[in-house]
Amino acid sequence: MIENNKNQIILAIDTYGADGGESVVIDGCDYIANQLNVFFIFVGNKSLIIPLIKKSKNLKSYNIINTLDYIEANAKGSDALRSGKESSMRIAVDLVKKDKADAVISAGNTGALLAISYIVLRTIEGISRPAMTAYFPTMKGETAMLDLGANIECDSKNLIDFALMGSAFSRIILKSSNPSVGLLNVGEESQKGNSVIQDASALLKNLNNKINYYGFVEGNDIAEGNVDVIITDGFSGNIALKTAEGTAKLVTFLLESSFKSSIFSKIGYLLSKNGLKKMKDRVDPRKYNGAVLLGLNGIVVKSHGNTDPLGFSNAVKVGYEMVRGNFIEDLKRNITK
Amino acid sequence: MIENNKNQIILAIDTYGADGGESVVIDGCDYIANQLNVFFIFVGNKSLIIPLIKKSKNLKSYNIINTLDYIEANAKGSDALRSGKESSMRIAVDLVKKDKADAVISAGNTGALLAISYIVLRTIEGISRPAMTAYFPTMKGETAMLDLGANIECDSKNLIDFALMGSAFSRIILKSSNPSVGLLNVGEESQKGNSVIQDASALLKNLNNKINYYGFVEGNDIAEGNVDVIITDGFSGNIALKTAEGTAKLVTFLLESSFKSSIFSKIGYLLSKNGLKKMKDRVDPRKYNGAVLLGLNGIVVKSHGNTDPLGFSNAVKVGYEMVRGNFIEDLKRNITK
Structure with a gap:
């Protein structure tokens, strides 16, 4: 010792x-x-x-x-x-x-x-409440998301806390200088979502000295990487996280089956192996392991x-x-x- | 005419x-x-x-x-x-x-x-309420999901209705003879989720003459195809649907970039083209176009x-x-x- x-x-x-x-x-x-x-x-x-x-x-x-x-x-x-x-x-x-x-x-x-x-x-x-936070590969780099399941139900104050915590996380772990924050919703139009989301959005707009609020984002914005931080309640966050994991697994599974479909694609697979490895590396869940309770x-x-x-x-x-x-x-x- | x-x-x-x-x-x-x-x-x-x-x-x-x-x-x-x-x-x-x-x-x-x-x-x-319903490719075939966004907030009665409607949809569109129904949640353990989900689960267990209730499922079960029908409120359903779309797009995007990474992988791509086309066909969103308001x-x-x-x-x-x-x-x- x-x-x-x-x-x-x-x-x-x-x-x-x-x-x-x-x-x-x-x-x-x-x-x-x-x-x-x-x-x-x-x-x-x-x-x-x-x-x-x-x-x-x-x-x-x-x-x-x-x-x-x-x-x-x-x-x-x-x-x-x-x-x-x-x-x-x-x-x-x-x-x-x-x-x-x-x-x-x-x-x-x-x-x-x-x-x-x-x-x-x-x-x-x-x-008020801690939130489980992690980051994920996107088309543009990496995006942090919280809460991933610590709080099944959230009020608008919780969501504001998540925005502050996610911004600090993004600055430190993802080196974003002025992280943009999106609020996960079922549409980008201002009238969408329930009253908690509507209230949170109004509050976030008034915190523009502390939070670089982007507005509402949708499920596809997670992988597209359109914001640095995505905030949501722990129920939706957990669903989104696991849906993304399942979908990535499905596409990779179908890809591997497709390479076995003919002798040409088997040879093609051997030739593309290094390129494919790069792709797999990019979405390797081990590289994103470690959710932080903020x-x-x-x-x-x-x-x-x-x-x-x-x-x-x-x-x-x-x-x-x-x-x-x-x-x-x-x-x-x-x-x- | x-x-x-x-x-x-x-x-x-x-x-x-x-x-x-x-x-x-x-x-x-x-x-x-x-x-x-x-x-x-x-x-x-x-x-x-x-x-x-x-x-x-x-x-x-x-x-x-x-x-x-x-x-x-x-x-x-x-x-x-x-x-x-x-x-x-x-x-x-x-x-x-x-x-x-x-x-x-x-x-x-x-x-x-x-x-x-x-x-x-x-x-x-x-x-009580109609629900937007569609089906998706999975590892095991196809799975129907509802609600995809018609009802932002749902009570347990709504979820039971969704189970009945989704079962009928699955019988008719996906030709399932006894469709299994999973309730989307943040874990499979019985104590997980909010009171609406807990109540819905208890009610579903009592409807076993009409609904083949599987229990709770998680986001990854959508793409894994572990049940025939997934029921959830329109907020979570919409988030899951769009997250899956975004993730599939991301993996395909990374795959295409990886094929451009060297001359070998370019040749490999040409050889694997038919196999890859099969994979793309399998997840082609056009083949799943058409959400039904049930x-x-x-x-x-x-x-x-x-x-x-x-x-x-x-x-x-x-x-x-x-x-x-x-x-x-x-x-x-x-x-x-």
Whole structure:
């Protein structure tokens, strides 16, 4: 164990929760460690963690907190809160609360991570609800979207908070200098949508010193990349996210079947392989792994459970960049009182 | 002009509204006419319609109702209702109301078509609200989804109606013998979603003599084709539909760019062309053109405005099949009193 050098960013890593086990988590950290000035605190089963670290190439700055308790994949958030106090997830979040870590990364149960983070870290003053946020490939680059499922029902104040948080996220993670914000709706005409959306749109227009509000956007604008940030309630955001994932899978599946359809297309496939790899790389979900729970007094990153080391490493990188870019300070400066 | 033979299905065609003008509509009808036992009533500008019919190959059973009035693309539904009584759309819907046509097909203003159809035709007894319905390609075949935007907010009764209507639609258009129905949600676990969804799910479980209820589905299940029918409110349905369209466009766009990336992939593209064409055909939006407004005392089909003759012909075919399959009778038999 090596003592933390004060310039390092400290990341608390919940080593449970990945479908592929601890090796996904530790190998993911190993993969990215030499690109970041980072100190890891691994929280989990020490006897499983140590052999993996021994095999690693780049893991030199770290600490281990041993616990055998963890949150089950199907546990309810409320149960995780009550009975999971010695769980790896809870201990990792507590480290952020106690200022012993700058951010927490977990591939565990989403509902439990939401509940624990919300209760332990609490929202920043002026923000009512945290929101799950991620970014996606588009025709023009990358677009951030929130909320992706933390809040099934939202009021207009929540949507305004999401606009502020999404703008700060876009500045820090996507390097947008003046991120445009679109409000997801069923049409671009001003009279479309329900009263919450109508109210939110009116409020956003009045916040033009803080938010670069574009107006309403539609589902197709997500992939077209017409704005830097898309805000919506967690129900629609989750539907859109999963619909996009399913559609990308369908088109890729049909593409692969089509290459098997004749001897010519099989040869064509071999010749196009490098080009196709570029396309697949561009939409590789591992490169977009790591949804951030924004609006809390601490950085919380949720990795997909079924990711691999490359995917987990991206979640680690997102957490690192959020700390390095001072997300919380950026957001606090812009909160409407 | 030829008199209608009584065995023919009579379709009222609004000839205004397609971005490409009357030729899209008339050529679309011409394209499909010899495959169907159909009599067309074209409603629109006679002096533009006649030359197009003269050029056509298969248009022999038809009538023309001349009107120069039409609904503007950006007109509000309420305005279209008040001032559009001599419009081609209104006259075409009125023909269905007066039993002079079996179905109406229009590529015009969606909001106006919804408003006019709802007021003129009214819903079938037992159905509270009509729903916009279409079907999409999936990994396993085709899946129907409703509502796609007619009802921004829905209660649980609306969702039950959608399940009944979607099941009848699936039986008739997609030839499913016992269509499974999934309720779109943000997770498959029983406690997920808001109270409307929870109530709807409980009600659907009790209707197992009429509805083959599968349970909750998520956004990715749309493209994966895990159920025959997906029901949701019009806000989420519209977001999902447009997100899927945008994502398919993005993946195809990236694919085409990747083929231009080297001389090898250009040659590969030429060799794979037939295979790729199969893939593109499979997701060709023209083959899925034609959303049906279900639940009214009459069949109303909305074509995309920006489609071409092939796309319009599919909307015509959907209208025809809905009549031929006795959709309204099928639905009435299954309505819960």
